[in-house]
Amino acid sequence: MYEQQTLSKKDRKTDKSLIVFRLCKLYDQLNTPYFKKKYAGKPTKIYQRLMEQIRFYENILIKTG
Structure with missing residues (x-):
C-alpha cells in the first residue's frame, strides 16, 4: 500500500x-x-473555477507557513 x-x-x-x-x-x-x-x-466559469482552486491552495500555503 502506498503512503498516499x-x-x-x-x-x-x-x-x-x-x-x-x-x-x-x-x-x-x-x-x-x-x-x-x-x-x-462576465468572468467565464472555467476562469472562476481556476481562481477558486488557486485561492484554496494559496490559503493552505499561507496557513502552513
Whole structure:
C-alpha cells in the first residue's frame, strides 16, 4: 500500500510538496494562449473555477507557513 493511500482525502489535498506543483499547473492553464477570462463582460466559469482552486491552495500555503 502506498503512503498516499493511507492519508485522508483532505490530508492528500494539503500535502505541501504537491501544492506548489498544483499551483504551477493552475497558473499554466490560466496563461495558455487564447484562454478567455471574460465573455460579454462576465468572468467565464472555467476562469472562476481556476481562481477558486488557486485561492484554496494559496490559503493552505499561507496557513502552513
